[in-house]
Amino acid sequence: MNISPCQSHSHLSRRSVLRGTGIAGLSWLTPLADLLAVEAEKAPSGKPARSVILLWLGGAASQLDTFDPHPTTKIGGGVKTIPTAIKGVEFASGLEQTASVMKDVSLIRSMVSKEGDHERAFYNIKTGYRPDPTLIHPSIGAIVCHELPEAKIEIPTHVSILPNQWPARGGFFGAQFDAFQMYDPKQQVPDVKARVDEKRMDRRLEGLSVVENVFAQGRSPNLDEEKTLHQISMQRARKMMTSDQLKAFNVSDVPAKELAAYGDTPFGRGCLAAVRLIQAGVRCVEVTLSGWDTHANNLEGQASQVKILDAAYASLIRDLKKLGLLESTIVLCGGEFGRTPKINNVGGRDHWPHGFSMLVAGGGFAGGRVIGATDPEGERKEPENPVFVEDLHATVQSLFGIDYSKEIMTPIGRPMVLSKGDVVEALKA
Amino acid sequence: MSPFRTSPSWLIWLRNAVILGSLAVGVAWGVGELLTPPVVQAAQGLGLSKQRLADVRKAASGVDSEFAKDWAQKHWPPAERADDLTIARRLSLALTGSIPSLQEVRVLESVKSDDVPQWWLSHLLKDRRTSDYLAERLVRVYVGIETGQLLFYRRRRLVEWLSDAIRENRPYDGIARALIDCSGVWTTNPAVNFVSVTRNMGKSLDEAKLAARVSRAFLGVQMDCVQCHDGKLGSTWKQENFHQLAAYFGQAKFELNGLRDDPKLKYKTRYLGRTEEEVVPARVPWKPELLPEKGTPRDRFAHWVTAKDNRPFARTLVNRVWALLFNRPLISPVDDIPLEGPFPPGMEALADDLIAHDFDLHRLIRVIVATRVFQQSSRSADPAHPTTEEAEKCWAVFPVTRLRPEQMAGSVIQAASLSTIDAETHVLFRIKRDIDVANFVKRYGDSGEDTFEDAGGTIPQRLLLMNGNMVTDNTRGNPLVNAGTRIGMLAPDNSIAVEAAYLSIFTRRPTAAESDHFTRLLAEAKSTNARSNAMADLYWTLMNATEFSWNH
Numbered sequence: 001m002n003i004s005p006c007q008s009h010s011h012l013s014r015r016s017v018l019r020g021t022g023i024a025g026l027s028w029l030t031p032l033a034d035l036l037a038v039e040a041e042k043a044p045s046g047k048p049a050r051s052v053i054l055l056w057l058g059g060a061a062s063q064l065d066t067f068d069p070h071p072t073t074k075i076g077g078g079v080k081t082i083p084t085a086i087k088g089v090e091f092a093s094g095l096e097q098t099a100s101v102m103k104d105v106s107l108i109r110s111m112v113s114k115e116g117d118h119e120r121a122f123y124n125i126k127t128g129y130r131p132d133p134t135l136i137h138p139s140i141g142a143i144v145c146h147e148l149p150e151a152k153i154e155i156p157t158h159v160s161i162l163p164n165q166w167p168a169r170g171g172f173f174g175a176q177f178d179a180f181q182m183y184d185p186k187q188q189v190p191d192v193k194a195r196v197d198e199k200r201m202d203r204r205l206e207g208l209s210v211v212e213n214v215f216a217q218g219r220s221p222n223l224d225e226e227k228t229l230h231q232i233s234m235q236r237a238r239k240m241m242t243s244d245q246l247k248a249f250n251v252s253d254v255p256a257k258e259l260a261a262y263g264d265t266p267f268g269r270g271c272l273a274a275v276r277l278i279q280a281g282v283r284c285v286e287v288t289l290s291g292w293d294t295h296a297n298n299l300e301g302q303a304s305q306v307k308i309l310d311a312a313y314a315s316l317i318r319d320l321k322k323l324g325l326l327e328s329t330i331v332l333c334g335g336e337f338g339r340t341p342k343i344n345n346v347g348g349r350d351h352w353p354h355g356f357s358m359l360v361a362g363g364g365f366a367g368g369r370v371i372g373a374t375d376p377e378g379e380r381k382e383p384e385n386p387v388f389v390e391d392l393h394a395t396v397q398s399l400f401g402i403d404y405s406k407e408i409m410t411p412i413g414r415p416m417v418l419s420k421g422d423v424v425e426a427l428k429a
Numbered sequence: 430m431s432p433f434r435t436s437p438s439w440l441i442w443l444r445n446a447v448i449l450g451s452l453a454v455g456v457a458w459g460v461g462e463l464l465t466p467p468v469v470q471a472a473q474g475l476g477l478s479k480q481r482l483a484d485v486r487k488a489a490s491g492v493d494s495e496f497a498k499d500w501a502q503k504h505w506p507p508a509e510r511a512d513d514l515t516i517a518r519r520l521s522l523a524l525t526g527s528i529p530s531l532q533e534v535r536v537l538e539s540v541k542s543d544d545v546p547q548w549w550l551s552h553l554l555k556d557r558r559t560s561d562y563l564a565e566r567l568v569r570v571y572v573g574i575e576t577g578q579l580l581f582y583r584r585r586r587l588v589e590w591l592s593d594a595i596r597e598n599r600p601y602d603g604i605a606r607a608l609i610d611c612s613g614v615w616t617t618n619p620a621v622n623f624v625s626v627t628r629n630m631g632k633s634l635d636e637a638k639l640a641a642r643v644s645r646a647f648l649g650v651q652m653d654c655v656q657c658h659d660g661k662l663g664s665t666w667k668q669e670n671f672h673q674l675a676a677y678f679g680q681a682k683f684e685l686n687g688l689r690d691d692p693k694l695k696y697k698t699r700y701l702g703r704t705e706e707e708v709v710p711a712r713v714p715w716k717p718e719l720l721p722e723k724g725t726p727r728d729r730f731a732h733w734v735t736a737k738d739n740r741p742f743a744r745t746l747v748n749r750v751w752a753l754l755f756n757r758p759l760i761s762p763v764d765d766i767p768l769e770g771p772f773p774p775g776m777e778a779l780a781d782d783l784i785a786h787d788f789d790l791h792r793l794i795r796v797i798v799a800t801r802v803f804q805q806s807s808r809s810a811d812p813a814h815p816t817t818e819e820a821e822k823c824w825a826v827f828p829v830t831r832l833r834p835e836q837m838a839g840s841v842i843q844a845a846s847l848s849t850i851d852a853e854t855h856v857l858f859r860i861k862r863d864i865d866v867a868n869f870v871k872r873y874g875d876s877g878e879d880t881f882e883d884a885g886g887t888i889p890q891r892l893l894l895m896n897g898n899m900v901t902d903n904t905r906g907n908p909l910v911n912a913g914t915r916i917g918m919l920a921p922d923n924s925i926a927v928e929a930a931y932l933s934i935f936t937r938r939p940t941a942a943e944s945d946h947f948t949r950l951l952a953e954a955k956s957t958n959a960r961s962n963a964m965a966d967l968y969w970t971l972m973n974a975t976e977f978s979w980n981h
Binding site for chain 1: 654812816818891895897942946947967974975978979
């Protein structure tokens with residue numbers, strides 16, 4: 001109980017205390033990562049990021065069975081480990097391909113939040129704010145699209161592939177910033193194909209103009225632009241229906257070999273579509289892989305999802321790099337929270353927001369670094385060098401060149417900064 | 430000799446006569462359905478005595494005079510009265526979640542009453558669709574869209590219970606008390622679901638969530654904002670105010686055999702800045718003198734919340750019902766009403782009337798509907814001075830607001846049927862309707878809890894309306910099911926066909942320009958197939974217009 005729906009200064013003070021202990025331990029970085037950081041890639045261009053991909057592990061992946069295993073301790077749970085491209089850093093077996101691209105990726109092992117409920121935690125991670133009954137905050141993709149409008153693109157600039165019940169939302173920026181939802185990219189994007197031939201469509205639109213003229217009589221001449229956005233969104237929808245850029249949504253024309261590299265699963269195809277959409281100029285794509293909520297049979301449940309994730313994630317990083325897009329594209333991979341060190345009596349792990357893992361790459365994030373560490377015995381809740389959710393948001397926004405401390409006047413008349421976190425310098429290239 | 434026996438000629442004539450007769454009856458029935466109202470319904474009375482109607486009008490007039498004073502001060506000339514069909518459309522959307530059917534429009538046009546809105550209201554308040562829809566909207570206020578724990582929460586039962594209560598017009602204070610102070614098993618006493626939905630996985634009830642729900646739903650106060658710290662940004666609420674409210678649920682104990690109160694239980698919390706949890710006493714944040722001396726904490730709390738002298742309870746219902754009818758609350762956000770004002774015109778007069786009439790929900794709806802404010806047009810009659818957002822804000826015109834997803838879906842399905850889809854409709858059709866609505870809402874974007882946002886339309890919504898299955902299936906040529914095709918086949922001429930489509934979809938007749946345009950298109954369609962397509966195009970066009978997606 002007493003889960004706060006509001007933000008509080010108390011959170012800051014607690015963070016400061018924890019952060020202080022991290023600084024006392026030499027630096028933000030673990031000693032190992034500190035050494036490796038010297039070799040890490042510098043941002044070659046120094047240009048701000050222009051797009052972001054969020055690979056959402058819905059249900060919450062277990063850090064102990066993916067990116068932060070402790071195989072020899074009592075909390076290991078039978079996990080087997082493999083080496084990664086970062087010397088001395090191990091992953092759970094099954095993540096071999098991901099392990100091989102870690103020179104381009106950094107790993108946060110100390111993500112901390114206060115939300116242990118799926119819906120609240122999804123909100124927290126995607127928006128950088130805890131749920132607030134008075135307003136809905138925009139998710140990171142909506143913030144980027146709002147702050148960096150893209151005029152040239154004819155398809156939605158914010159896309160959610162394989163969304164679960166909580167896709168990214170525009171929040172107080174408005175529903176026009178909600179993520180456009182689509183499902184398995186081997187199928188047609190829903191509702192983009194006209195159901196009648198061009199001649200009939202023209203006739204329909206001609207009739208529509210007659211009807212709209214009648215509705216406009218006696219009403220504000222700016223009703224559409226300032227309020228309904230009805231005709232504006234219809235024009236954009238029409239433009240999208242005939243756009244060549246629509247092809248980016250569909251991977252049915254991709255050679256089988258290329259599809260196989262991503263695992264040829266719905267999530268793998270989603271990751272491939274994400275790369276194509278970024279190539280087409282889309283600002284933010286989220287791809288969801290659900291099925292991580294392993295309250296029972298954790299080891300098997302995590303392993304089956306790891307198999308799907310591994311090929312897709314590694315191929316996405318490789319392809320973005322090959323296409324020269326990794327420098328400008330931030331790739332985040334994580335879920336609502338982590339899972340408990342303690343294994344319950346049905347072989348499952350429950351919810352754990354006190355130190356979980358998140359992969360960050362591209363767009364100005366350094367590669368090859370590991371930030372933070374969790375207690376190998378699972379007894380201490382607080383991880384070393386905690387990274388708070390709002391700090392990750394501030395870091396992402398700063399890499400876009402967005403002034404994240406800017407105050408936005410929300411529709412309820414309450415000013416709100418885009419992010420109340422602090423930039424994690426140690427994560428930047 | 431022919432191997433076939435020839436039927437006698439009189440038999441052939443008889444057979445042909447029977448077939449032709451049946452066809453004629455069928456066509457006559459179809460045309461009749463299109464053009465004439467069911468006689469019985471149109472002949473029904475107002476359902477309200479003259480004295481009660483006069484009393485409702487008097488209360489409405491008091492509300493109107495407050496608005497008139499406000500408009501005069503702000504120099505906003507009020508809009509003219511809207512026509513009866515437009516008002517009836519607003520009422521159907523607000524109370525049933527759908528536009529009136531063509532059948533209902535014909536009834537409305539033939540009604541001999543000097544007060545068609547009140548006549549229509551009498552009809553709707555008896556209609557199961559109204560109580561079902563209002564119950565669904567209010568349950569969203571009480572428990573959100575949470576799924577709860579399957580074993581301990583039956584949302585459907587709660588909605589049905591509330592629907593019965595609304596249909597029987599049980600006093601609203603009694604409904605609120607039944608929810609706050611419920612006990613027993615959640616399947617036999619559906620009100621228990623208001624509490625059981627907060628049961629956490631393997632834990633007890635969530636007193637904080639219950640306090641937040643009650644304060645918002647019944648007191649119009651967003652007290653959950655001070656759950657973990659004292660109020661900011663001008664709020665004077667303290668953290669202890671919230672937890673003292675939550676403490677009224679501290680003795681509620683939920684087990685497999687149901688909900689009851691256990692006097693041994695205490696509500697505890699750890700306040701900001703303190704290291705230990707402490708027992709929190711149950712206290713109300715204002716007017717403690719209204720608390721009964723005896724009873725369980727929840728019983729006393731329920732009586733305090735609903736006391737006649739506890740005006741926030743009445744104001745909260747006024748604001749909620751106003752929002753349901755206008756699609757915009759008097760005070761926004763709908764569940765954040767200042768305790769001491771200032772209040773907009775109408776609020777206190779309506780709250781007084783509600784209290785004086787023992788929280789009669791039907792009467793509150795009637796009074797608001799009887800106001801000039803509700804019956805005003807949403808457009809200006811003066812082309813030189815079109816409506817503005819400011820005029821809408823002070824209610825000098827009826828506000829144009831976006832329809833909710835379920836209202837959109839319900840309206841598409843209703844417009845595609847000539848007859849009314851209600852409790853009398855075949856159960857299979859109603860099941861299909863519910864599935865179609867759920868699918869549409871999922872794609873269009875569920876509004877979640879009962880909020881009133883003025884968000885504009887989006888690209889996915891337009892794509893869904895232009896190319897989605899629901900509009901396509903309900904408008905394509907299909908003489909058995911779709912109204913558009915049937916109107917095209919049965920209407921005596923093209924202008925009547927266009928008019929019937931407009932009445933089905935917009936609840937109004939076309940203007941001359943609109944009638945000319947679509948009548949010409951129908952006239953150009955020579956073959957049966959082309960005519961069917963032309964009607965489908967007309968239906969598609971009207972359903973994709975701003976007028977269809979926005980309440981006006």
